[in-house]
Amino acid sequence: xxxxxxxxxxxxxxxxxxxxxxxxxxxxxxxxxxxxxxxxxxxxxxxxxxxxxxxxxxxxxxxxxxxxxxxx
Numbered sequence: 001x002x003x004x005x006x007x008x009x010x011x012x013x014x015x016x017x018x019x020x021x022x023x024x025x026x027x028x029x030x031x032x033x034x035x036x037x038x039x040x041x042x043x044x045x046x047x048x049x050x051x052x053x054x055x056x057x058x059x060x061x062x063x064x065x066x067x068x069x070x071x072x
Contacts, residue, residue, distance in 0.1 A: 010036045012060040
């Protein structure tokens with residue numbers, strides 16, 4: 001651990017959710033505490049219709065929302 005970091009947990013709560021354009025939650029991909037690092041998450045959208053979806057990521061104090069277009 002870097003100096004001054006002893007005993008500090010590197011776990012943080014992470015949430016990755018998918019919403020439709022009406023704001024309804026259609027999938028929860030991650031909803032748990034995870035250690036710091038890089039991750040890959042896949043969304044199986046085979047049962048969803050084509051359209052616009054919003055992917056919302058929350059990790060600690062960080063928040064991001066991105067628009068996705070699903071085309072079949």
